[in-house]
Amino acid sequence: MxxxxxxxxxxxxxxxxxxxxxxxxxxxxxxxxxxxxxxxxxxxxxxxxxxxxxxxxxxxxxxxxxxxQGAPYIPAGEYAEVARQAAGGMSVAKIADDWSVSVEKVEEILNHSGPPEPEVTxxxxxxxxxxxxxxxxxxxxxxxxxxxxxxxxxxxxxxxxxxxxxxxxxxxxxxxxxxxxxxxxxxxxxxxxxxxxxxxxxxxxxxxxxxxxxxxxxxxxxxxxxxxxxxxxxxxxxxxx
Missing domain, CATH: 1.20.120.450 (dinb family like domain)
Known part of the structure; x- marks a missing residue:
């Protein structure tokens, strides 16, 4: 067969x-x-x-x-993706535009150490x-x-x-x-x-x-x-x- x-x-x-x-x-x-x-x-x-x-x-x-649809934000589960984007050469400004958030928020995530805070969704x-x-x-x-x-x-x-x-x-x-x-x-x-x-x-x-x-x-x-x-x-x- x-x-x-x-x-x-x-x-x-x-x-x-x-x-x-x-x-x-x-x-x-x-x-x-x-x-x-x-x-x-x-x-x-x-x-x-x-x-x-x-x-x-x-x-x-x-x-x-x-x-x-709520206000723009980056969920904790995507912090690793933001880090990958930065490691791949994407600028902080482009990442912020990609996620529709502020540059300050992206910098905060990139500087974050330890496990992400539990997110409320x-x-x-x-x-x-x-x-x-x-x-x-x-x-x-x-x-x-x-x-x-x-x-x-x-x-x-x-x-x-x-x-x-x-x-x-x-x-x-x-x-x-x-x-x-x-x-x-x-x-x-x-x-x-x-x-x-x-x-x-x-x-x-x-x-x-x-x-x-x-x-x-x-x-x-x-x-x-x-x-x-x-x-x-x-x-x-x-x-x-």
Missing amino acids: ETERVRADRLGLLLEQFDCARERAQVRLTGLSDEEYLWEPVPDCWSIRRRGEAVTPRAFGPGDWVLD PVTTIAWRLGHLHFGFAGEWEWTFGERRHEPKLLVDFTPSATLALERFWALIDRWRDSVGTVTDAQLDTVGFSQYPYGSNPDESYIDVLWGANLEFIHHMAEIALLRDLWQARFSARGEG
Whole structure:
């Protein structure tokens, strides 16, 4: 019996990893209701909200619903990345611009010794996590394979409908995956092949960008899966099935 051939080239490995993660995520998101999609498990969650009702200072979106976004900061988990950027020759001013923070904040992080202080991050809804991924991958596609002129924060029309949000999200992911599948080996090594303006894409080879995109997809989908488990446990504990 002929066995399925597994790609061992660099792009093939990343694509197979993404395909596996996407397949599992799509199964885990089956049956998502609007109530669960918007469920806020604790007070002060970030979510999607009607324009004018957002609880964060930089909520964004082109339509009636916007995605919560707080003030710029560098999470403690990214301190090592800031150090790598500096070690790679990126100036403090460029790093500050990359993270949308002050030069003083970057210098503080670079001078920090010992383990980072524990960070306090908001709990987010499934709607927020999915919207965050959608906005990120839409921007990545536009600024890599598209016209590279549309503002990423205006590319996704956020919606309170779980069914519609998933339909739009998977369509976008299919387009992104198809485009990535055409990337050549030379393009993988090209610094700035992606010009996505939020982050360090213009300063990285595209294979590093793809590695980061896989990580982003996997870790946010894991968080969504946990929220689904907590939602189900919440009702099971009450005997509601």
